Amino acid sequence: MTSKAIQTTAAALLSGxxxxxxxxxxxxxxxxxxxxxxxxxxxWDPSLVFVLGGAVITAFxxxxxxxxxxxxxxxxxxxxxxxxxxxxPLVLGSALFGIGxxxxxxxxxxxxxxxxxxxxxxxxxxxxxxxxxxxxxRVFARRGQ
Amino acid sequence: xIAYLPSLIGGVMIxxxxxxxxxxxxxxxxxxxxxxxxxxxxxIAINAGFVVGLMLGPILYLVLFGAFPQVSIAASxxxxxxxxxxxxxxxxxxxxxxxxxxxxxxxxxxxxxMVAVVTFVLAGMVTVTxxxxxx
Numbered sequence: 001m002t003s004k005a006i007q008t009t010a011a012a013l014l015s016g017x018x019x020x021x022x023x024x025x026x027x028x029x030x031x032x033x034x035x036x037x038x039x040x041x042x043x044w045d046p047s048l049v050f051v052l053g054g055a056v057i058t059a060f061x062x063x064x065x066x067x068x069x070x071x072x073x074x075x076x077x078x079x080x081x082x083x084x085x086x087x088x089p090l091v092l093g094s095a096l097f098g099i100g101x102x103x104x105x106x107x108x109x110x111x112x113x114x115x116x117x118x119x120x121x122x123x124x125x126x127x128x129x130x131x132x133x134x135x136x137x138r139v140f141a142r143r144g145q
Numbered sequence: 146x147i148a149y150l151p152s153l154i155g156g157v158m159i160x161x162x163x164x165x166x167x168x169x170x171x172x173x174x175x176x177x178x179x180x181x182x183x184x185x186x187x188x189i190a191i192n193a194g195f196v197v198g199l200m201l202g203p204i205l206y207l208v209l210f211g212a213f214p215q216v217s218i219a220a221s222x223x224x225x226x227x228x229x230x231x232x233x234x235x236x237x238x239x240x241x242x243x244x245x246x247x248x249x250x251x252x253x254x255x256x257x258x259m260v261a262v263v264t265f266v267l268a269g270m271v272t273v274t275x276x277x278x279x280x
Contacts, residue, residue, distance in 0.1 A: 021158060022154075025154055026159070055160035094264035098266065102276065116213075119218055128225070128229025131233065132231065
């Protein structure tokens with residue numbers, strides 16, 4: 001590995017650790033609280049509003065700094081998403097994601113971060129999630145992408 | 146309101162982490178994208194680095210506070226598997242999840258991310274309302 005590759009891996013490790021620690025503090029590792037936020041007609045739990053609000057406001061402010069950088073510290077360019085159209089895969093995919101999110105109370109970040117807690121159902125969720133991702137890529141690769 | 150302070154602080158750390166990752170590596174900290182690329186053996190060092198860090202987070206929490214954060218999983222095993230399949234397939238189809246679309250997409254004022262967030266939050270609300278029979 002080159003020194004830049006080692007620095008990039010260290011940057012990812014550090015960012016991931018802060019992300020996982022933030023998730024742990026926020027209470028969002030707990031599917032019950034995520035489902036509580038989604039349960040608007042039942043015992044509504046607003047925690048997720050504070051988590052997402054804090055995250056988006058911080059990231060919004062941080063974007064002002066990012067835009068001042070001609071390029072990232074450890075890479076040649078920013079890898080911005082290239083898609084701009086609001087299309088059927090975006091809406092259908094997000095709807096399927098939302099149904100799964102509601103059923104389990106887990107989304108990808110918290111599900112991975114919860115693995116060290118050792119719950120069997122977390123492992124089952126993550127394994128199924130990876131299968132779902134691979135399945136998606138197989139299906140769409142066959143359509144001749 | 147004080148009860149929600151940890152949630153706010155955690156949120157600020159999540160947003161800060163996403164900005165740090167973007168400034169250093171030029172990449173969007175979208176967890177579904179990171180796992181998806183890792184599953185295809187693409188960019189192993191950077192993606193595995195982030196995933197390992199993500200799992201170190203709660204271990205750091207354990208070291209500092211003496212216990213893991215509270216977690217209770219209501220879903221049965223088959224339901225957890227179904228949920229995982231839908232989350233995995235859907236997040237790849239929709240090009241993102243709560244982190245990529247929810248945090249950075251909204252912060253970048255991306256119209257695609259706004260549509261994605263409204264769609265998955267509404268779908269999640271309908272699902273939980275039916276699941277719990279709240280209406």
